[in-house]
Amino acid sequence: MPDAFQFRLLATDGAARRGEITTCHGVVETPAFMPVGTQATVKGMLPEAVRGSGADIVLGNTYHLMLRPGAERIAALGGLHKFMNWPHAILTDSGGFQVMSLSGLRKVEERAVTFRSHLDGAMVELTPERAIEIQALLGSDIAMQLDECIALPAPRAELERAMRLSLRWAERSKRAFEGRPGALFGIIQGGDDPELRLASLCALIDMDFHGYAIGGLAVGEAPQVMRQTIEALAPALPVDRPHYLMGVGTPADLLDAVALGIDMFDCVLPTRNGRHGLAFTRRGPISLKNARHAEDPRPLDEASPCPAAKDYSRAYLHHLVKAGEMLGSILLTMVNLSYYQELMAGARAAITAGRFEEFRHQTQAMWAQGDLPPR
Amino acid sequence: MPDAFQFRLLATDGAARRGEITTCHGVVETPAFMPVGTQATVKGMLPEAVRGSGADIVLGNTYHLMLRPGAERIAALGGLHKFMNWPHAILTDSGGFQVMSLSGLRKVEERAVTFRSHLDGAMVELTPERAIEIQALLGSDIAMQLDECIALPAPRAELERAMRLSLRWAERSKRAFEGRPGALFGIIQGGDDPELRLASLCALIDMDFHGYAIGGLAVGEAPQVMRQTIEALAPALPVDRPHYLMGVGTPADLLDAVALGIDMFDCVLPTRNGRHGLAFTRRGPISLKNARHAEDPRPLDEASPCPAAKDYSRAYLHHLVKAGEMLGSILLTMVNLSYYQELMAGARAAITAGRFEEFRHQTQAMWAQGDLPPR
Numbered sequence: 001m002p003d004a005f006q007f008r009l010l011a012t013d014g015a016a017r018r019g020e021i022t023t024c025h026g027v028v029e030t031p032a033f034m035p036v037g038t039q040a041t042v043k044g045m046l047p048e049a050v051r052g053s054g055a056d057i058v059l060g061n062t063y064h065l066m067l068r069p070g071a072e073r074i075a076a077l078g079g080l081h082k083f084m085n086w087p088h089a090i091l092t093d094s095g096g097f098q099v100m101s102l103s104g105l106r107k108v109e110e111r112a113v114t115f116r117s118h119l120d121g122a123m124v125e126l127t128p129e130r131a132i133e134i135q136a137l138l139g140s141d142i143a144m145q146l147d148e149c150i151a152l153p154a155p156r157a158e159l160e161r162a163m164r165l166s167l168r169w170a171e172r173s174k175r176a177f178e179g180r181p182g183a184l185f186g187i188i189q190g191g192d193d194p195e196l197r198l199a200s201l202c203a204l205i206d207m208d209f210h211g212y213a214i215g216g217l218a219v220g221e222a223p224q225v226m227r228q229t230i231e232a233l234a235p236a237l238p239v240d241r242p243h244y245l246m247g248v249g250t251p252a253d254l255l256d257a258v259a260l261g262i263d264m265f266d267c268v269l270p271t272r273n274g275r276h277g278l279a280f281t282r283r284g285p286i287s288l289k290n291a292r293h294a295e296d297p298r299p300l301d302e303a304s305p306c307p308a309a310k311d312y313s314r315a316y317l318h319h320l321v322k323a324g325e326m327l328g329s330i331l332l333t334m335v336n337l338s339y340y341q342e343l344m345a346g347a348r349a350a351i352t353a354g355r356f357e358e359f360r361h362q363t364q365a366m367w368a369q370g371d372l373p374p375r
Numbered sequence: 376m377p378d379a380f381q382f383r384l385l386a387t388d389g390a391a392r393r394g395e396i397t398t399c400h401g402v403v404e405t406p407a408f409m410p411v412g413t414q415a416t417v418k419g420m421l422p423e424a425v426r427g428s429g430a431d432i433v434l435g436n437t438y439h440l441m442l443r444p445g446a447e448r449i450a451a452l453g454g455l456h457k458f459m460n461w462p463h464a465i466l467t468d469s470g471g472f473q474v475m476s477l478s479g480l481r482k483v484e485e486r487a488v489t490f491r492s493h494l495d496g497a498m499v500e501l502t503p504e505r506a507i508e509i510q511a512l513l514g515s516d517i518a519m520q521l522d523e524c525i526a527l528p529a530p531r532a533e534l535e536r537a538m539r540l541s542l543r544w545a546e547r548s549k550r551a552f553e554g555r556p557g558a559l560f561g562i563i564q565g566g567d568d569p570e571l572r573l574a575s576l577c578a579l580i581d582m583d584f585h586g587y588a589i590g591g592l593a594v595g596e597a598p599q600v601m602r603q604t605i606e607a608l609a610p611a612l613p614v615d616r617p618h619y620l621m622g623v624g625t626p627a628d629l630l631d632a633v634a635l636g637i638d639m640f641d642c643v644l645p646t647r648n649g650r651h652g653l654a655f656t657r658r659g660p661i662s663l664k665n666a667r668h669a670e671d672p673r674p675l676d677e678a679s680p681c682p683a684a685k686d687y688s689r690a691y692l693h694h695l696v697k698a699g700e701m702l703g704s705i706l707l708t709m710v711n712l713s714y715y716q717e718l719m720a721g722a723r724a725a726i727t728a729g730r731f732e733e734f735r736h737q738t739q740a741m742w743a744q745g746d747l748p749p750r
Binding site: 039040041043044045046068069073076077078083084085294295297311312313315316318319320322323325326327329330331 | 453459460670688698700705
């Protein structure tokens with residue numbers, strides 16, 4: 001397979017960027033939002049529904065898939081694309097974040113991270129080399145280096161230790177990736193310390209990755225830390241490589257980050273919140289659990305291109321959520337994934353047209369206006 | 376709205392019948408299987424997926440819908456078709472069966488059945504007249520009379536008491552239904568006693584219903600009771616009315632009953648079993664929980680018209696089931712609903728062609744042959 005990965009910057013508007021990533025499994029238009037398909041499925045969604053929402057790429061989780069059903073098994077079955085019937089692009093994370101967030105017991109050493117599986121309690125070892133091997137077995141289009149991701153706040157010495165370890169793991173990941181198809185992204189660590197962040201980025205740039213990700217955010221930090229971190233890093237991010245903000249975020253987070261030059265996002269918010277009765281819409285979030293929807297015949301958004309947002313009344317969605325029906329989760333996940341993609345498509349068009357700030361302010365104004373009360 | 380209900384018998388083959396029910400919401404080809412949409416949703420299915428499986432009609436449950444969200448609320452929102460975004464035909468049951476099976480505390484009196492809601496413990500009353508009113512509020516195309524359905528085995532005196540009460544409720548239902556659009560079916564009771572069953576049917580025929588249903592089966596009786604009951608009743612069922620076997624059954628039950636002259640079925644088996652990892656296929660049932668599927672790249676049935684049966688490996692379905700992923704329930708429900716519809720479509724074509732027995736034996740032989748082991 002040829003090394004098909006390519007990034008083209010098509011337009012800029014201020015710091016905001018409009019681009020195109022080419023992979024062996026199709027083109028990803030950026031800014032891009034990647035739905036999270038943790039266990040080889042975007043929860044509750046048929047692959048054609050994920051595609052129908054506008055997604056060019058989904059994220060798969062190395063941590064989950066290595067534990068169940070296992071990377072070698074997926075490889076024997078033809079790779080992750082075939083396994084989950086998703087012929088489009090896939091980015092896989094390296095497992096670093098989940099080891100921190102899901103495994104109760106873990107030991108980080110120079111050579112490897114060892115952790116207890118949340119499934120059966122078995123001790124499992126993950127090295128930077130094995131993380132690359134797993135992602136290659138999955139057939140990932142974009143692989144991520146193994147990193148150590150720590151919760152914030154944390155002492156500076158601890159932030160620096162984890163950042164330096166992540167850099168050494170980046171080097172080992174890069175070596176292990178040599179000769180493999182697809183792309184490998186480096187992950188910038190350093191917590192809420194701009195100096196450490198910049199040092200991390202500079203060292204990664206020296207290693208020359210296909211793309212650069214900002215990791216270690218959305219881990220308990222104060223709200224302004226994300227903005228400050230991106231602001232500190234953005235001017236130093238290589239212009240000709242994709243910039244990926246990992247694990248972020250709300251619709252507002254996405255627009256703010258696009259404004260600062262971020263190209264790629266993944267987050268469980270649209271899927272997880274959908275399953276819990278919360279819809280993201282042009283007029284801000286709407287909680288379908290709320291009794292005020294019980295008799296409301298209006299759809300969530302009659303102007304949405306998403307059938308789930310326009311063909312079902314709020315009263316029906318409220319009923320499904322209250323009754324614990326799977327279809328409630330399904331419809332609201334569809335609504336949210338569509339809205340996230342609509343937001344990214346809107347951002348892309350606005351950047352091309354040179355009016356991204358106008359788009360952002362109009363979008364924010366609609367959110368602030370809020371949901372219209374029933375007549 | 377005109378009284379659009381009409382039944383046309385198109386062909387017979389032995390006792391098996393091929394027909395067509397016309398409703399205000401489209402034509403239902405018989406023999407027909409009706410997926411169960413208890414809480415205004417066929418669990419885990421978008422309405423277009425239910426339609427895509429081949430269903431002309433779904434069943435809605437009066438008991439569940441009267442308790443949540445309430446019949447008056449659904450009426451205010453434009454009726455059940457609009458509420459659940461299902462523009463095709465709907466049959467509603469009367470609540471009698473669920474009062475027996477779901478409500479812990481209940482009191483059956485001449486005037487009404489009073490029961491404790493399984494949702495909030497409130498005492499609720501249901502009269503034959505109210506059951507008709509609820510079904511009219513829902514906008515049902517085919518309504519069912521309120522009956523008393525009792526568990527088997529039961530003493531003859533008890534069977535007769537419940538059957539006689541159900542007949543008096545049938546009369547009241549008939550009167551309450553007068554002038555309303557759509558159809559009302561009477562329900563034959565009498566348990567496992569053929570004499571009581573025939574007495575019930577004769578009395579119902581005197582009242583002249585749009586269709587006749589066999590109730591009170593699939594309630595704990597011995598396997599041969601179903602066959603004996605249908606055999607006893609079949610010759611006496613009016614030829615020009617649909618014959619509906621309530622709450623049945625397995626694919627084998629369906630073919631056996633079609634052979635005896637049954638036109639309509641509903642059952643939770645394809646949906647419930649799908650959610651629990653069991654697929655119905657041309658080669659019999661397949662439990663996807665079984666570890667033997669873990670590395671099997673074959674689809675469930677490469678010759679199926681259902682994408683869920685041919686576009687996903689057994690290994691993937693096994694993974695989804697083991698991981699408790701919603702998509703496993705969704706795909707297996709699709710597989711099962713499609714298989715039930717495929718079976719009914721096959722039966723209809725075979726009856727028209729005058730070779731239903733051949734079709735039945737071939738289908739049974741395929742089931743008996745069982746699932747092919749992986750090579």
